[in-house]
Amino acid sequence: MYTNALLTDLYQLTMMQGLYFEGKHNQACVFDRYYRHNPFNGGYTVVAGLEHLIDYVKNIHFSDDDLAYLKSTGIFEDTFLDYLKRFHFTGSIYAMPEGTVAFPQEVLLRVETTKDESLLLETCMSMIMNHESLIATKARRVRCVAGDDTLMEFGLRRAQGASAGVYGARSAMIGGFNGTSNMLSGAKFGMPVMGTMAHSWVMSFPTELEAFRTYAKHYPNSLILLADTYNTLKQGVPDAITVFREMKEAGTLPSFYGIRLDSGDLAYLSKEAHKMFAAAGFPDAVIAASNDLDENLIAELKLQGCAISSWGVGTNLITAKDSPSMGGVFKMAGQYEGDKFIPKIKMSDNAEKISNPGRKNVLRIYDKTTGKMKADIIILEGETIDPSKDLRLSSDKTPWRSRIIPAGSFTVRTMLQPVFVKGELVYTPPTLKDIMAYADQEIDTLWPEYKRLVNPETMWVQRSTRLSELRHQILTEEAAHFQ
Numbered sequence: 025m026y027t028n029a030l031l032t033d034l035y036q037l038t039m040m041q042g043l044y045f046e047g048k049h050n051q052a053c054v055f056d057r058y059y060r061h062n063p064f065n066g067g068y069t070v071v072a073g074l075e076h077l078i079d080y081v082k083n084i085h086f087s088d089d090d091l092a093y094l095k096s097t098g099i100f101e102d103t104f105l106d107y108l109k110r111f112h113f114t115g116s117i118y119a120m121p122e123g124t125v126a127f128p129q130e131v132l133l134r135v136e137t138t139k140d141e142s143l144l145l146e147t148c149m150s151m152i153m154n155h156e157s158l159i160a161t162k163a164r165r166v167r168c169v170a171g172d173d174t175l176m177e178f179g180l181r182r183a184q185g186a187s188a189g190v191y192g193a194r195s196a197m198i199g200g201f202n203g204t205s206n207m208l209s210g211a212k213f214g215m216p217v218m219g220t221m222a223h224s225w226v227m228s229f230p231t232e233l234e235a236f237r238t239y240a241k242h243y244p245n246s247l248i249l250l251a252d253t254y255n256t257l258k259q260g261v262p263d264a265i266t267v268f269r270e271m272k273e274a275g276t277l278p279s280f281y282g283i284r285l286d287s288g289d290l291a292y293l294s295k296e297a298h299k300m301f302a303a304a305g306f307p308d309a310v311i312a313a314s315n316d317l318d319e320n321l322i323a324e325l326k327l328q329g330c331a332i333s334s335w336g337v338g339t340n341l342i343t344a345k346d347s348p349s350m351g352g353v354f355k356m357a358g359q360y361e362g363d364k365f366i367p368k369i370k371m372s373d374n375a376e377k378i379s380n381p382g383r384k385n386v387l388r389i390y391d392k393t394t395g396k397m398k399a400d401i402i403i404l405e406g407e408t409i410d411p412s413k414d415l416r417l418s419s420d421k422t423p424w425r426s427r428i429i430p431a432g433s434f435t436v437r438t439m440l441q442p443v444f445v446k447g448e449l450v451y452t453p454p455t456l457k458d459i460m461a462y463a464d465q466e467i468d469t470l471w472p473e474y475k476r477l478v479n480p481e482t483m484w485v486q487r488s489t490r491l492s493e494l495r496h497q498i499l500t501e502e503a504a505h506f507q
């Protein structure tokens with residue numbers, strides 16, 4: 025059987041082999057994972073994927089089949105393959121917990137291990153965290169406009185593969201969805217599964233009314249009838265009312281019942297349907313909607329006064345259609361030469377792309393009274409901020425915008441938590457329920473200005489003075505080589 029050890033790019037393995045023969049594969053180093061822009065032109069990113077990542081790192085090893093395949097390529101030598109037989113993760117990983125809100129340039133995850141382990145992990149680690157954070161962020165944008173409405177993830181059939189569907193559904197929960205139609209996600213992650221019926225069910229019976237009655241007979245407690253197969257207002261809603269009335273008379277009408285609309289003008293149809301339900305004595309009939317929805321359309325439908333309180337969101341969420349990739353990167357921040365740690369940067373003509381050197385963490389500053397976030401400061405590990413002293417925020421990018429946060433008015437939180445230490449898993453992943461509750465609290469730490477869909481405020485993120493100085497010093501030294 026092939027394993028996830030092969031879920032990587034060829035160049036990682038060729039570099040690993042090269043370093044092995046150069047005797048450098050065991051060199052200790054530090055890599056950071058961060059991203060440069062929030063997806064969807066948004067004001068934040070919701071971190072997700074850590075549980076998946078832990079599972080991947082814990083289990084990483086090369087099977088006999090993996091090794092046989094590597095040999096068959098003709099690229100890898102037996103001595104290196106022998107070494108890979110014993111490969112497992114021996115390093116340390118520090119990460120922001122799933123559900124955390126994060127911002128560009130911040131270290132979301134720091135890996136301290138050997139060169140070869142860092143190389144092997146990079147591709148899969150980036151894939152997992154980029155994908156799951158992207159979908160969790162999209163879902164959170166939907167939640168932010170949906171208020172307390174029910175959000176159902178319906179995307180599996182349009183997902184780009186099984187893994188994207190399964191882990192995407194989990195990420196949607198971290199972003200604030202209530203459930204999914206995806207059964208494997210439900211089974212694997214203990215998520216609530218939800219669903220209605222397809223047009224094919226309605227079309228399988230001589231009449232829509234018969235289709236509704238039969239469904240109600242089998243599923244009297246979960247009764248959302250698809251009302252748009254033929255004519256929503258002239259037939260679908262009246263047929264639904266007939267079934268609700270029959271159930272009410274029989275004393276079997278459940279507390280949660282209603283219809284789903286999947287085409288036409290969802291605002292108009294939902295308002296008309298609600299009026300018809302109310303006139304028939306069913307004012308609490310739920311109106312669910314689906315049809316290529318996303319956060320923008322839901323916001324627009326709400327502006328139009330729609331009577332929808334349950335939303336099925338598929339394609340646009342599971343594929344993150346309007347921002348389909350997250351550009352998170354994994355860059356070396358330093359390496360040990362003997363016992364000495366040498367911080368490193370990746371140079372670029374584009375100032376934004378120059379990486380931050382050193383072993384870093386992120387300190388988050390909250391207003392003590394409101395609990396809202398004020399800023400993030402990227403620090404060199406070990407640096408502290410004393411909340412009993414004034415804090416001066418001053419970015420080296422925009423020094424003229426400096427400001428003081430008065431002593432005693434703020435709290436400080438360290439964002440990266442130890443996950444693996446020297447190969448040992450030291451972190452107990454929270455349950456999905458706990459992650460969801462934490463993710464809700466996290467988004468509440470942002471003022472609405474950071475959450476709006478269009479042109480949100482940019483969170484204040486700066487380097488500490490020591491980090492800025494170190495970066496400047498390395499940049500100056502590197503630049504001197506090209507004078």
Ligand SMILES: Nc1ncnc2c1ncn2[C@@H]1O[C@H](COP(=O)(O)OP(=O)(O)OP(=O)(O)O)[C@@H](O)[C@H]1O
Pocket residue numbers: 286287288289290291292314315316317321324325328
């Ligand atoms: N009131 C509305 N305002 C804005 N967009 C809407 C409104 N009602 C529906 N939409 C959206 O417009 C898009 C097109 O919907 P429409 O039902 O016209 O096309 P359709 O999906 O091709 O329908 P059908 O299944 O009948 O062919 C969908 O994304 C839908 O969610």
Ligand SMILES: O=P(O)(O)OC[C@H]1O[C@H](OP(=O)(O)OP(=O)(O)O)[C@H](O)[C@@H]1O
Pocket residue numbers: 178179181182221222223224286314315316317336337338339340
């Ligand atoms: O529109 P999305 O956000 O992607 O949500 C999922 C869609 O999948 C279903 O349609 P489909 O036409 O695949 O099947 P159906 O016959 O059940 O309507 C459902 O009715 C939604 O329209």
Ligand SMILES: O=C(O)c1cccnc1
Pocket residue numbers: 178179205218219220221222314336338
């Ligand atoms: O249960 C539903 O209504 C459903 C599930 C998947 C896709 N579309 C709709």
